[in-house]
Amino acid sequence: MSGAADEQAQVTAIIAALNAALAPKVAYDIEKVPSPRTGPYVEVTVVWRFGGESRNDGYVGTDGGRILTRYVAKHIEDARLMRSKVVGVLRYGRITVAGDVLITSRETGEPIGEDEGWFSGLDTWTFTA
Amino acid sequence: MEVNVRHSIGDLAADLTKIPPAASRDLHGVVRDGLRVGNNLARDFARESAGKHGKHYPKAFTTEMNGTASGLTGGGLISGEYGPDPALPQGGMSFEYGSRNQKPHLDLARSADIIGPSFAGEVRRASEQWFWL
Numbered sequence: 435m436s437g438a439a440d441e442q443a444q445v446t447a448i449i450a451a452l453n454a455a456l457a458p459k460v461a462y463d464i465e466k467v468p469s470p471r472t473g474p475y476v477e478v479t480v481v482w483r484f485g486g487e488s489r490n491d492g493y494v495g496t497d498g499g500r501i502l503t504r505y506v507a508k509h510i511e512d513a514r515l516m517r518s519k520v521v522g523v524l525r526y527g528r529i530t531v532a533g534d535v536l537i538t539s540r541e542t543g544e545p546i547g548e549d550e551g552w553f554s555g556l557d558t559w560t561f562t563a
Numbered sequence: 564m565e566v567n568v569r570h571s572i573g574d575l576a577a578d579l580t581k582i583p584p585a586a587s588r589d590l591h592g593v594v595r596d597g598l599r600v601g602n603n604l605a606r607d608f609a610r611e612s613a614g615k616h617g618k619h620y621p622k623a624f625t626t627e628m629n630g631t632a633s634g635l636t637g638g639g640l641i642s643g644e645y646g647p648d649p650a651l652p653q654g655g656m657s658f659e660y661g662s663r664n665q666k667p668h669l670d671l672a673r674s675a676d677i678i679g680p681s682f683a684g685e686v687r688r689a690s691e692q693w694f695w696l
Contacts, residue, residue, distance in 0.1 A: 464666060477663075479666070479667055481669065483672075483673075483676045484676065500669070500672065502660065502667055502669075504660075504661070504663065506663045544660055549662050549663045550662065550663060550664060552663055554662065554663045556660050558660075558672070
């Protein structure tokens with residue numbers, strides 16, 4: 435990553451890109467999902483990936499980021515609809531952040547299923563800048 | 564000046580037939596080592612992240628070879644997997660990706676970020692030796 439944009443700016447840009455496709459705008463950073471939760475929402479987690487050695491020797495190999503998008507709804511069709519919109523943004527996505535372009539692609543996912551009385555499913559994506 | 568021909572095309576053919584079983588043996592070792600190291604990494608991450616309510620979760624991490632390769636011909640698939648075994652206590656818990664009420668821990672994903680590039684390097688290094696048997 436070039437470091438031109440700080441981490442929070444990247445998270446903000448990713449969530450803005452998702453909300454541009456979702457109507458209503460229901461994608462939230464993982465700490466900011468409204469409580470109590472009444473309607474469908476997409477919980478977004480962004481973490482940075484560091485390859486290379488696992489010991490603290492200062493070496494950093496490949497790096498980039500990972501995005502998790504969890505689709506949560508009381509009705510399964512709402513979860514599926516949110517998933518299809520998010521996939522449209524991130525499958526081969528390009529998100530601009532302060533001059534950097536984050537290039538996203540799908541990594542893996544879990545099917546939408548029952549989750550403590552609601553329905554939820556998840557996709558993970560990796561990105562580089 | 565003279566030219567000495569030491570090997571013929573028949574020798575090359577004989578060398579090439581030695582490669583598949585050597586490749587199978589070497590790559591089994593690479594995969595097995597990768598599973599062990601990856602599993603150890605993931606288990607260490609799990610020990611940090613699971614907390615008191617997941618105290619059995621790290622002990623559920625195991626490895627398993629599951630490919631179809633033939634030791635005789637060298638053909639087939641050499642593969643394995645590592646991670647929490649749902650048949651063991653707490654092995655089926657949703658720590659990796661979380662749930663609607665639990666944040667993701669990503670222990671396996673973090674281990675893959677480390678083991679992935681080194682595994683690719685080990686496969687390449689193994690293959691470089693086969694033509695010098």
